[in-house]
Amino acid sequence: MNTLSTRVFATAIAVACFCAASAGKALADETCNSPYTSRLIKGQEHYLHVWTLGVKGIGDGSDKLVTIDADPASKTYGKVIHTLSVGGRGEAHHMGFTDDRKYLWAGRLDDSRIFVFDVGSNPAKPRLVNTIKDFQAKTRYVGPHTFYALPGRMMVQALSNGKDHGGATGIAVYGNQGKLVSTYDMPKSMKEIGGGDGYGYDIGINPQKNAMLTSSFTGWTNYMMDLGVLIKDANAMKNFGATMALWDLKAMRPSKVFDVPGAPLEIRWSLNGGDNWAITATALTSKLWLVNQDAAGQWQARDVATIGDPAKIPLPVDISITADGKGLWVNTFMDGKTRYFDLSNPEAPKQTYEKVTGKQVNMVSQSWDGKRVYITSSLLANWDKKSTDDEQFLRAFDWDGKELKQVFEVDFYKLKLGRAHHMKFSAKAAATAALDAAPARVATAAR
Amino acid sequence: MKQLWREVGCMLALVAGMPLAQAQLQSKAPAQDFVAPAPGSYALPPIQPAADGWVLEGNGLPRRLSRYTHGALTLLSFVYTYCTDPIGCPLAYATFDTIKRRVLADPVLRGRVRLVSLSFDPVNDTPDAMRIYGGEHALGADLPWHFLTTYSTRFLKPILDDFGQDVDIELDAKGAPTRARAHLLKVFLLDRNGQVREIYSSAFLHPDVILNDMRTLALESTGQALAKLPPQK
Numbered sequence A: 001m002n003t004l005s006t007r008v009f010a011t012a013i014a015v016a017c018f019c020a021a022s023a024g025k026a027l028a029d030e031t032c033n034s035p036y037t038s039r040l041i042k043g044q045e046h047y048l049h050v051w052t053l054g055v056k057g058i059g060d061g062s063d064k065l066v067t068i069d070a071d072p073a074s075k076t077y078g079k080v081i082h083t084l085s086v087g088g089r090g091e092a093h094h095m096g097f098t099d100d101r102k103y104l105w106a107g108r109l110d111d112s113r114i115f116v117f118d119v120g121s122n123p124a125k126p127r128l129v130n131t132i133k134d135f136q137a138k139t140r141y142v143g144p145h146t147f148y149a150l151p152g153r154m155m156v157q158a159l160s161n162g163k164d165h166g167g168a169t170g171i172a173v174y175g176n177q178g179k180l181v182s183t184y185d186m187p188k189s190m191k192e193i194g195g196g197d198g199y200g201y202d203i204g205i206n207p208q209k210n211a212m213l214t215s216s217f218t219g220w221t222n223y224m225m226d227l228g229v230l231i232k233d234a235n236a237m238k239n240f241g242a243t244m245a246l247w248d249l250k251a252m253r254p255s256k257v258f259d260v261p262g263a264p265l266e267i268r269w270s271l272n273g274g275d276n277w278a279i280t281a282t283a284l285t286s287k288l289w290l291v292n293q294d295a296a297g298q299w300q301a302r303d304v305a306t307i308g309d310p311a312k313i314p315l316p317v318d319i320s321i322t323a324d325g326k327g328l329w330v331n332t333f334m335d336g337k338t339r340y341f342d343l344s345n346p347e348a349p350k351q352t353y354e355k356v357t358g359k360q361v362n363m364v365s366q367s368w369d370g371k372r373v374y375i376t377s378s379l380l381a382n383w384d385k386k387s388t389d390d391e392q393f394l395r396a397f398d399w400d401g402k403e404l405k406q407v408f409e410v411d412f413y414k415l416k417l418g419r420a421h422h423m424k425f426s427a428k429a430a431a432t433a434a435l436d437a438a439p440a441r442v443a444t445a446a447r
Numbered sequence B: 001m002k003q004l005w006r007e008v009g010c011m012l013a014l015v016a017g018m019p020l021a022q023a024q025l026q027s028k029a030p031a032q033d034f035v036a037p038a039p040g041s042y043a044l045p046p047i048q049p050a051a052d053g054w055v056l057e058g059n060g061l062p063r064r065l066s067r068y069t070h071g072a073l074t075l076l077s078f079v080y081t082y083c084t085d086p087i088g089c090p091l092a093y094a095t096f097d098t099i100k101r102r103v104l105a106d107p108v109l110r111g112r113v114r115l116v117s118l119s120f121d122p123v124n125d126t127p128d129a130m131r132i133y134g135g136e137h138a139l140g141a142d143l144p145w146h147f148l149t150t151y152s153t154r155f156l157k158p159i160l161d162d163f164g165q166d167v168d169i170e171l172d173a174k175g176a177p178t179r180a181r182a183h184l185l186k187v188f189l190l191d192r193n194g195q196v197r198e199i200y201s202s203a204f205l206h207p208d209v210i211l212n213d214m215r216t217l218a219l220e221s222t223g224q225a226l227a228k229l230p231p232q233k
Helices: A002-020 A135-139 A227-232 B002-026 B089-104 B127-139 B153-163 B207-220
Strands: A047-053 A064-069 A080-085 A092-097 A103-108 A114-118 A127-132 A141-150 A153-161 A170-175 A180-185 A188-190 A195-197 A203-206 A211-214 A243-248 A253-259 A264-269 A278-282 A287-293 A299-306 A316-321 A327-332 A337-342 A350-356 A364-366 A372-376 A393-399 A404-411 A419-426 A432-434 B054-057 B061-064 B073-079 B113-119 B145-149 B168-171 B177-182 B186-190 B195-201
Touching: A047 A092, A092 A141, A092 A419, A103 A141, A103 A153, A135 A141, A135 A153, A135 A170, A135 A180, A141 A170, A141 A203, A195 A243, A195 A253, A203 A264, A211 A264, A243 A264, A243 A287, A253 A299, A264 A316, A278 A316, A316 A364, A327 A364, A364 A419, A372 A419, A393 A419, B054 B127, B054 B153, B073 B089, B073 B207, B089 B113, B089 B127, B089 B207, B113 B127, B127 B145, B186 B207, B195 B207
Parallel strands: B073 B113, B113 B145
Antiparallel strands: A047 A064, A047 A419, A064 A080, A092 A103, A103 A114, A114 A127, A141 A153, A153 A170, A170 A180, A188 A195, A203 A211, A211 A243, A243 A253, A264 A278, A278 A287, A287 A299, A316 A327, A327 A337, A337 A350, A364 A372, A372 A393, A393 A404, A432 B168, B054 B061, B054 B145, B073 B186, B168 B177, B186 B195
């Protein structure tokens, strides 16, 4: 019996040790996604998925999901390894992972279609598994822009509405299986909480505070207009968002509206533990705004820094915060610059670096460790520059804290792909298999 | 010999329970730096119907899962008994334990709430293993807390898929399947009609919020009698 006990104990210890090695979960994603998205890539990303606008006369002319090999150890590093055309051109724009990171939702701002790609089964070869065609019919909103995961659901922030194609819009919540759950209009003229213009753009959630922030851009009429025409149209230029809203996330109810003039766009909460502030950039006024609580615990939004020379309208279009909340990349579309701000004191960000990374630059994304930075070129089909200034690319850079060094480029025109817009990272599956791989013995067999 | 292996199984479970208990102690609810909105001051739109299928409990007789997802406010999560991730199954277990104690002290919710823990692993988590895992909770003397498993992965997978619960099998260095599961913790709150009304993950698993969500659903039933749950069998 002693021998048996020894054997049992040894087995039990082995079991216990083995269990301790089970996989952990992540509460946050690579610096910019929903805090509910799992499977954080803290090491080397292997693939970049680029949501690409089709261009008439270039390749098949269709919007497509382009997958690029980003693994330096791979033979196809820096090359396009897969394309998936979805048919038509509908102003492909942004994407977001589901909470389990198995699916990637991607939206089109013109025809309001939403495409759901399976990127979990084989991230090297995404598959289109669902197309939601009735977004406008079901929600009354137009232009599904931001895709932000909630547990088991996807929150979709729209830009416009089907009634007048202006900026009044809302948020739609879908179940992960694609069924519409609920809709929420953006706050408009709600005097009791500070007003509101009804516009929407991005979403940022802080679960610890039950706080959701939203920002505001412009409606279909403006974002589908030629940029040169738009800038000269004084009336149209009045139709841009000038607010951010704080929401009670649990109740999905706006609780405070902040005046943030000049179209506040991407929202990034600091991911540094204990921080409870968020930052955004205003496209038209070229400012960084900080949202945090004052000494009395009241949420406030304040202009804390200037990006370039606002008189020249550099048009900051995307930001990417470092994982420790100490730095911020800012892309300015018009001058093609990528700028780095020191956020050690978020009350007073300071620009410490800038580099022209393209003739036009839009999205900027960084790896969790901050060592790699990726940049794409397209803003909107009708806002992109013309002629030789209309470069379309994804460029990859290494960042050593001092200098951005380009390590590869994918020329989206040369490869007849289209306009490169939003990008997301994925990684080869860890050492896992589908549930079907488990032994098929029945539970009662051991009894 | 059968009796011997039963004892061996129990000893294994007990010893294996050491790190589990440690993990449960170490599991930490996510920080909640806010006051949960008042019950009834917000809505919980139906997200999806609860999945159904055949499950096993205690005596091993197959039963429909719908028996455990209808007729009461139900908090359900998927677990496996040897999971030690402090923000995985042990967090779910600890949260359920907290919810149980607070429901029992709540005159509105007492008698109207059930808890369900359904295993990810039909191979190792036998009905007996689940009963041992549940301990005195599995007796359901004061509040029904069901510790369920399934007959095989063929029965489990459709339930997981319908709930939208991901899980993968971790492989060893040689690429062979192991016992460990990689999954995202999700806890489902179901109304009396078996509709999923809220889904919590480890970043949002606040007992105050869960209890107010339950009270919100209970308030929806105002005007219709809230049936008390029958004793657990």
